[in-house]
Amino acid sequence: MLLGEILRVALQSIRANFFRACLTMLGIIIGVAAVITMLAAGSGAQQRIEEQLDALGANLLNITADRPFFLRGVARAQLTLEVEDVTALQERSQYLDTVVPTLEGRNQVKYGNKNINVRVLGTTQEYPNIFNYRVATGRMFTAEEDDNRQRVAVLGSGIPGQLEIDPTELITQGISIRGIPFTVIGILEEVGSGRGSPDQRILLPLRTAELRVLGSQDLEDISVRVRSGIPMETAMVDIERVLRSEHKILPGQPNDFAIYDRRQFLETREEAQQTFTILLASIAGVSLLVGGIGIMNIMLVSVTERTREIGVRMALGATRLNILMQFLIESMLMCLLGGLLGIGAGIGMAELLSRTAGWAMRISPESVMLSFTFSIGVGLLFGILPARRAAKLDPIEALRYE
Numbered sequence: 001m002l003l004g005e006i007l008r009v010a011l012q013s014i015r016a017n018f019f020r021a022c023l024t025m026l027g028i029i030i031g032v033a034a035v036i037t038m039l040a041a042g043s044g045a046q047q048r049i050e051e052q053l054d055a056l057g058a059n060l061l062n063i064t065a066d067r068p069f070f071l072r073g074v075a076r077a078q079l080t081l082e083v084e085d086v087t088a089l090q091e092r093s094q095y096l097d098t099v100v101p102t103l104e105g106r107n108q109v110k111y112g113n114k115n116i117n118v119r120v121l122g123t124t125q126e127y128p129n130i131f132n133y134r135v136a137t138g139r140m141f142t143a144e145e146d147d148n149r150q151r152v153a154v155l156g157s158g159i160p161g162q163l164e165i166d167p168t169e170l171i172t173q174g175i176s177i178r179g180i181p182f183t184v185i186g187i188l189e190e191v192g193s194g195r196g197s198p199d200q201r202i203l204l205p206l207r208t209a210e211l212r213v214l215g216s217q218d219l220e221d222i223s224v225r226v227r228s229g230i231p232m233e234t235a236m237v238d239i240e241r242v243l244r245s246e247h248k249i250l251p252g253q254p255n256d257f258a259i260y261d262r263r264q265f266l267e268t269r270e271e272a273q274q275t276f277t278i279l280l281a282s283i284a285g286v287s288l289l290v291g292g293i294g295i296m297n298i299m300l301v302s303v304t305e306r307t308r309e310i311g312v313r314m315a316l317g318a319t320r321l322n323i324l325m326q327f328l329i330e331s332m333l334m335c336l337l338g339g340l341l342g343i344g345a346g347i348g349m350a351e352l353l354s355r356t357a358g359w360a361m362r363i364s365p366e367s368v369m370l371s372f373t374f375s376i377g378v379g380l381l382f383g384i385l386p387a388r389r390a391a392k393l394d395p396i397e398a399l400r401y402e
Contacts, residue, residue, distance in 0.1 A: 013302070013330055024298045025338035027291025028378065032342025032371045033349055034284035039367035040350040042277025044360030048192060059097075059226040060130065061235065062260045063243070065219070080218040081257060083206070088246045089224065095235040098225040100130045103206060105214040110176040111163045118159065119201045120177060122209025128188065130225050133198060138171045138186030146205035149212065153182040154203040157190040162200075177202065178213055192360075232261055285374065291338070292378035299331050299386035303393075310393050324391040331383025332376060339375035343368055 014021045065081045086101045103122035108115060121127075125143050128135060141152050153175065160167040163175075170184045182204070191197045210217055226235040236259050243257055303310070310323055347363060354361040 007329065007333070009326060009330075011333070013306075014334065017302075020298065021334060024294050025291075025334050025341070027294045028288065028335050028338030028375050029291075029342040029345055031284065031288030031291045031378075032339050032375050033345035034287055035281055035371045035374070036343065036346025036363065036367055037349045037353070038280040038284045039277065039370075040346070040361040040363045041353070041359055042273065042280060043362040043364055043367070044354075045273050046277070047362050048360045059228065059230075059232065060261075061224050061226060061232065061239070063222040063224065063239065064258050064260070065221075066256050066258045081222055082217050082219060083210075085219070085243060085246055086222060088242050089222070089239065092242045092245075093235075093238050095227055095230045095238050096224050097227045098126050098130050100124055100126045100223045101206060102127070102220045102223070103209050103214055103216065103218070104220040105209075105216070107178045107213060109159075109163075109202065111165065111170075111173070114163045114165075116159075116162045118162070120204060120209065120213055121198070121201045122204050122206045122214060124206055127203060130223055131198075133191060134189045135186045136189040137167055138184070140186055141203075141205050146207055149208045150205060151180065151182045151208060151212065152185045152205065153177070154186040154188060155184060156188055156197075156199040156201045156203075158199040159202060160187065177204075180212055236261075288374060288378055292335075292382040295331055295334060295379060296382035296385060299327060299383060300389065302330075303327065303386050303390045306390075307393060310390055314393075320391040323393075324387045327387035327390045328380070328383045331386065332379035335375045335379025335383075339372045342375065343372060346371070 063081065063085075081101075083101065086099050089096060089099050100123060105120055106117060107120045109118055109120075110116075124146060125140055127133070128140055135154065136157065138154070140154055141150070145152055155167075155170065157167075160170055163170070167187045170187065173184055174181050175184055176182070188198055188203075191199055204213060224235075224239065226232060239259055240255065244255065247256055249255065313323065313326075314320075346368075350361040350363055353359045
């Protein structure tokens with residue numbers, strides 16, 4: 001029996017039981033769509049982390065306060081980072097290019113009749129530069145405005161939406177933070193969700209935030225950019241030396257601060273995301289196996305229903321190999337059609353989630369090929385048993401079957 005004839009008969013069989021074939025293919029469609037969607041979500045998240053890594057660069061360190069209540073068994077006040085630490089790092093460390101402090105708190109912000117509660121960040125004019133953020137509209141405040149404690153503000157990209165106003169209309173307009181009037185001078189470009197994202201924050205000059213809004217000199221953290229060509233370990237040792245001296249920490253006592261390499265944090269997060277993506281894809285792959293079991297079940301039913309037909313074909317000269325190929329190709333054909341429909345459904349689902357839920361989705365050709373190949377493999381694997389059962393039928397017994 002020629003391959004063309006086998007395909008023609010397989011298509012005729014699927015058309016003859018079209019509704020049943022569609023229900024059978026549904027498991028494959030859902031499985032392939034789920035695998036593609038999960039891989040797209042994982043790849044999108046991984047791409048976002050890679051973009052964050054690229055934005056940070058290879059020479060950014062973060063210093064935070066370590067606030068123990070007890071030190072060597074003696075109760076102590078909470079220890080913090082202060083503006084004097086920034087000055088000490090700028091003056092006494094030879095390995096740092098830029099030092100940017102941040103002071104943070106949550107406050108009520110009012111514009112017109114809109115009242116929202118957002119995080120307010122006090123920092124210096126170097127804040128966008130060190131993190132590779134850009135001002136989309138207007139400008140960043142200057143060092144002079146910081147020194148003079150000017151009441152100016154730069155908004156994250158998400159703040160105008162919360163205030164329900166067009167971003168361009170906010171420039172030079174007044175907003176009220178904790179009842180204090182501020183002039184909006186700039187709006188940052190959208191960065192995206194993530195730890196430390198400024199999208200839902202308002203930036204103020206550091207000294208303005210200290211004295212007018214937050215009423216505290218305790219810094220949230222200090223971000224530093226290491227000079228080009230300087231090993232990160234060397235810079236971390238130098239920062240530790242300066243801060244231990246500034247905080248008057250005696251030899252043998254633990255640090256009251258911590259130094260982090262942000263790239264290490266993001267790389268660890270990327271590894272965890274890759275593992276999570278594989279886990280999600282594996283769970284989605286289980287539905288493909290369930291679909292394969294459905295294929296096998298329907299093909300076994302089909303062999304029983306077509307026993308007499310198989311006997312007639314054998315009587316007319318069809319070999320056992322011809323019968324085996326007939327049912328095997330029919331099984332693979334249903335998986336092929338289900339796989340193609342599943343690819344379309346998966347791409348559509350990924351696009352829908354991207355538009356409605358704002359998820360970062362990236363569909364790679366590799367994930368599509370993997371899902372499609374797996375669906376064909378499922379058809380081959382779960383089609384073998386019914387095909388072998390059909391091929392082993394005795395022609396005489398098959399002809400007698402009612």
